[in-house]
Amino acid sequence: MSATAHRGQSGELLRNGAIQLMLGLNAIIMIYPLFVMVMSSFKTNAEIFSSPFALPAHFSLANAERVWSETNFVRYLANSVGITVAAVALILLFSTMAAYAIARYQFRLSALVLMFFLSGMTVPLKLAIIPLFIQLDSLGLVDSYAGLVLVYVAMGIPSAVFIMTGFLRTLPRELEESARMDGASEFRIMRSIMLPLARPAFVIVAIQNAVPIWNDFFFPLVLITSDNLKTLPQGLTVFVGEFTTDWGVLFTGLTLAALPITLLYTVLSKQFISGITQGAIK
Amino acid sequence: MNNGRRHTKKAFPWRRSLWIASLLAPALVVMVLLVLWPLLSAFRLAFYEFNGLQPTGFIGFENFRKVLFEQPYSGWTYNALKHNIIAFVALMVFENGTAFLLAYALLKALPGHRIHQVIVFLPVVLSAVIVGFLWKLFLHPLFGLVNQTLALVGIGAIPWLGNEHTALGSVLFANVWHWLGFPTLVLLAGMQRVSKEVIEAARLDGAGDYVLMTKIIWPLIAPSVTIVTILTFIGSFNWFEIPYVMAGLTGSPGGATDVLGLYFYRTAFGSTTTGIQDFGQGSALAVMMFIIVAGVTAIALRYLRRREIEL
Structure with missing residues (x-):
């Protein structure tokens, strides 16, 4: 009895050791490329080519200075920040308004309106890019911030309405009713009583939309042509075309492009993970 | 209410x-x-002829006929479609297979499992453009990290992205590295919902890891498998960014990495190398891709949901 228990225990130990080994190996595969990317950003070309595994001889910022002064990188970064913030703000605003109407009031067609929004979740908007392009062109919105932001808002609204409706429905009726008895206007009830309670849902919706918008490449590729309007992922392709052989500068560009979202992710990893996997975990 | x-x-x-x-x-x-x-x-x-941005006339199924039955368009269509199918199968086996093993390992909650979840998910939050360029540099035949590492153990330089036999696999590898964390954490969440008592009871009955994994966990996480399968399918058929960045708009070398997303983009918006730009044919391709994705998703959902109940 004790012998088998003992064997079971050491078997368990061996198995856990094997599992830790596999996880450790996987962690290296996931992290090491990023580590090399960051280290290479401090290196000269010659260093990268001759000693790819070594740490940089000195942590020189020469590459970063070139990215700063010789490219439009800062402009691309600012464009990405502006477009992402504007799109996420509008998604939150529009979908919270719509979700509030669906969740807190009874009206004819309410089920139909919700269905309409939900069916939008199944539409891959990329495949409608040709009519979308023609549509935006006729509105004079091709090659403008506004056109791109509108497309992202359209893409984000369905799932945001879905999440917000679900959340707003769970808020207790009593709060709303007693404020109404006190004569508060419908707008005041929404603005000062109900919406402050919806903050956790706002965070999820914001992250769920901000990450794909920040990272998107397809829509800027089609809709933006002026260099001054390009987003960061799109700008990277310009940048790589210009510095093909200058690997130090290339790694620096990639590192700097990855930096903002990586920093945010390390601080808010829990919210990022639940925001992005949200739709798939039920 | x-x-x-x-x-x-x-x-x-x-x-x-x-x-x-x-x-x-x-x-x-x-x-x-x-x-x-x-x-x-x-x-x-999709049923119109175009001159630039302007539809000029109704031409019935002509656009569909061209992309499906008239060379060279049909050749390009089937070549790209083949690669989408290969991508789906490869991602199911390598990406989701690895993710399943990782999720099972993480389920044990050994020391370090939380930090591992954060690490494996990190590439998921990065843009495909960053990931694509990073791996393009690493796969460079002479100076890339991969061949430099292989050189340490005496393996000669392999032109990963330049050889038509290795190019698609290399691009798929970068995609697996990029997305691995997503199915891993979705499957892990599924496994965590399997009740502790069920697992304990199976253990007491003498079930080892293999039996536990195949006979208990696998059937009970069927809903997570369904969603991962469908998202992988949709992802494989809308695949665009990583191939674009790593292999270019024409799916080099010689179309070895061409996929429907690239072919659609080339047809609709033109490319300096092929010179064609046709919104009509582009729309026909988009409609077919939409039908493939929506149709297969609907059928798969029915089949997989039934399987969930049977298991």
Whole structure:
């Protein structure tokens, strides 16, 4: 009895050791490329080519200075920040308004309106890019911030309405009713009583939309042509075309492009993970 | 929800309706203008001949006939479609297979499992453009990290992205590295919902890891497997960014990495190398991709849901 228990225990130990080994190996595969990317950003070309595994001889910022002064990188970064913030703000605003109407009031067609929004979740908007392009062109919105932001808002609204409706429905009726008895206007009830309670849902919706918008490449590729309007992922392709052989500068560009979202992710990893996997975990 | 009508309705019915309508209006207008209308138009435009941005005339199924049956278009279509199918199968086996093993390992909650979840998910939050360029540099035949590492153990330089036999695999590898964390954490969440008692009971009955994994966990996480399979399918058929960045708009070398997304983009918006730009044929391709994705997803959902119940 004790012998088998003992064997079971050491078997368990061996198995856990094997599992830790596999996880450790996987962690290296996931992290090491990023580590090399960051280290290479401090290196000269010659260093990268001759000693790819070594740490940089000195942590020189020469590459970063070139990215700063010789490219439009800062402009691309600012464009990405502006477009992402504007799109996420509008998604939150529009979908919270719509979700509030669906969740807190009874009206004819309410089920139909919700269905309409939900069916939008199944539409891959990329495949409608040709009519979308023609549509935006006729509105004079091709090659403008506004056109791109509108497309992202359209893409984000369905799932945001879905999440917000679900959340707003769970808020207790009593709060709303007693404020109404006190004569508060419908707008005041929404603005000062109900919406402050919806903050956790706002965070999820914001992250769920901000990450794909920040990272998107397809829509800027089609809709933006002026260099001054390009987003960061799109700008990277310009940048790589210009510095093909200058690997130090290339790694620096990639590192700097990855930096903002990586920093945010390390601080808010829990919210990022639940925001992005949200739709798939039920 | 059904606790009677609100007194606001009785007092000011028109004011209440106006208030509700104005809450709904912005979202509805955006959806109608930028989702519903373009989507309906996408189907209509596939039946038109184009001159630049302008549809010039109704031509029936001509666009479909060209991309499906007329060389060289049909050759490009089937070549790309083949690679989408290969991508789906490869990602199911390598990405989701690895993810399943990782999820099972993480389920044990050994020391370090939380930090591992954060690490494996890190590439998921990065842009495909960053990931694509990073691996393009690493796969460089002479100076890339991969061949430099292989050189340490005496393996000669392999032109990963330059050789038509290794190019698609290399691009797929970068994609697996990029997305691995997603199915891992979705499957892990599924496994964590399997009740502790069920696992304990199986253990007491003498079930080892293999039996536990195949006979208990696997059937009980069927809903997670369903969703991962469908998302992988949709992802494989909309695949665009990583191949674009790593292999270029024409899916080099010689179309070895061409996929429907690239081919569609080339057809619709033209490319300096092929020179064609045709919104009609582009729309026909988009409609076919839409039908493939929506159709297969619907059928797969039915089949996989039934399987969930049977298991």
